[in-house]
Amino acid sequence: MGKSEKVLQLCRENSIRMIDFKMVDLDGRWRHITIPLERFGDSIFTQGIGFDGSNYGYAPIEKSDMVFIPDPDSAVIDPFAEIPTLSMTGDVCVIGTDENKPFDQYPRNVALRAAEYMKQSGAADSIAIGPEFEFYLFDTVNYQVSPRGASYAVDTRQAEWNTGLADTGNLGYEVKHKGGYHIAAPQDISYNLRSKMCMLMEDWGIRVKYHHHEVGGPGQLEIEVELGEMVDMADKTMITKYIVKNAAAAEGRTATFMPKPVYQEAGSGMHVHMLLFKDGKPVFYDKDGYSSLSREAHYFIGGLLKHAPSLCAWTNPSTNSYKRLVPGFEAPVTIGYATSNRSAVIRIPAYAKTPELKRFELRSPDATANPYYAYAAILMAGLDGMEKQIDPQANGWGPYDYNLYELSPEQQARIRSLPKSLDEALDALEQDHDYLTKNGVFPERLIQIWLERKRKESRAISQIPHPAEFGAYYDL
Incomplete structure (x- = not known):
């Protein structure tokens, strides 16, 4: 046929x-x-x-x-x-x-070339990844940017700021600030909608692991999917975002994958779990290694950490991304790795113990990324670490089996940090992208177009007066 x-x-x-x-x-x-x-x-x-x-x-x-x-x-x-x-x-x-x-610039073709380069290198036959999709669900969103003013406002019935509403719809079940993690009904007002989203994903061929309410009180949610082949998972990342946004709109609500849509609340990331297979066997497992990770896994981690600043240009490509990557909100800010430590850029889940599931997650990415470019860049950085045998421990990147937020300023100063802005990430990419262009996986022209486009975007946003500046400076 x-x-x-x-x-x-x-x-x-x-x-x-x-x-x-x-x-x-x-x-x-x-x-x-x-x-x-x-x-x-x-x-x-x-x-x-x-x-x-x-x-x-x-x-x-x-x-x-x-x-x-x-x-x-x-x-x-x-x-x-x-x-x-x-x-x-x-x-x-x-x-x-x-x-x-x-x-050669089309995102899916870049991801296909990265997967082919992995096979040709002999490092592995396949890479399986599993993204975690965090997003906020609001009842309304309003924003405008014009010469006479800039403003935005989001609202959801379940937010703590609505406890004082004097109407018949206020039942007193608002969710406290940063108090939403695994919250149950009646506070969890989006439970049924999330289940509908997951069933739509299943119908489209996406295997859902689970869904739940996340930390952010004003409607932060998460859907996690089962591990899958990298290019296929990039396709499914696009499908997931399409389903989430359209299912929300069908019920008169609005979903956003913006990393930081609510000030002082938890930001939304897209943590990426990953593991390699060669000849049907897991590459990352070694029962005698640190946290049962193999030497190859450590080299892969070393590549990710070495290139972490330039990776951010692909995995965190919005100005809003860097409002999430700040201390105090379970988002990574320091370049390091550890077991069960959410303050590290790379976290090794303690619950993944069997050889075929032994993996780690990169916690810095968010869903403003183009998934094809982001996943391909992650793979190329890790492969570079394997080829050059970049040892993360020898380079002083961990393991950090303690809370990195609680270090003294002197200790913090000795640890490399992720970029604090999109401009810093773009500067890093400009200086460090040879690992991406191997075998033409990322064309040089694509990198230059990306740098030009994102610098223009960042410059335009930086020139807009911010409402907070009026509060800080208007009366001076």
Whole structure:
């Protein structure tokens, strides 16, 4: 059965009328284009769907014509479309004279090249990762930026700041400041919606590990998924964000993956668990190693810690990211590793004891990242550590089996810190990116486009007067 016939059979079985093609832009947002079922045929998989890549942030306008080639194996019914619609993702190619070639800047192609480089290096056959998706769920959000003013406001019925509301809807079950961790009903007002989100994820092929309320009292939630192959998990990261936001909107609420949407509350990260396999055997396990981790695992950790500042340019690519990476909110700020220590950049979960589950998590990333670039950069940094045998302990990066927030200023000064701003992360990437460009995994042009785009973004935001500045300086 041909590619188009498999898709058409699925369409017939489900009375599909439209086919939607979803593509990823440079920043990590989904874009899409939709055709009637009657326009679908074999040519879609050879000639593709043409589009202007310059509007996605990729290419100069004079070389912007590209084609999207859908992957029939990604076909799934979109649960949010009013007209029965089949959704497909895939890859992007540049139009050539004789044949189309994979576009080297396209996020999914970068992730595929990173996985292929891993295999060619001999370090491992596959990498499994497991992201934790933290986000806030609000009832309303309002924001504006104009020459005459800048402001924002979020609200949710369960927030502690609403305890004084004098209306019939106030039942006294608001959640205390930073008191939301695993809170139960009736305080946990989003429980049923989270379960719906998880069922939609399962229907789309994403295996959910669990969901729960997180620390942030004004509606911070978490959905964690089972481990999966890296490129597939990048696809599923995009799907998860799509489902969470659309399921919330369908119930008149709004979800955000912003790292720090609420001042003085817990920020939202996207911790990434990872482990390697070679010849079907786990690479990271050694019963005699520190925390049962192998020498190869320690070298991988060494690569992540060595390149941690430049990695942040991909894993924490927003100005808001660095409002989360501050002490006191269970977010990492210091470059180090340890077992069961949430203040370290790399944490080794004590509960993962068996060889096939022995792993560690990188706690710095957040979901403003383009997942394909972020996961690929993480893999390339770790592989660089294995190739160069970068020992994290010999470099003074741990293990830190104590609370890093409680060190004296003198002790803190001796420990490397993550960047404190997006500009610092971009400076680090500019100086340290050779590990990314090996075998053309990250094209040099992509890195330069990323640096230019993010510097422009940071500069624009830094020039906007902040409401807090009026409180600090207006009367001077």
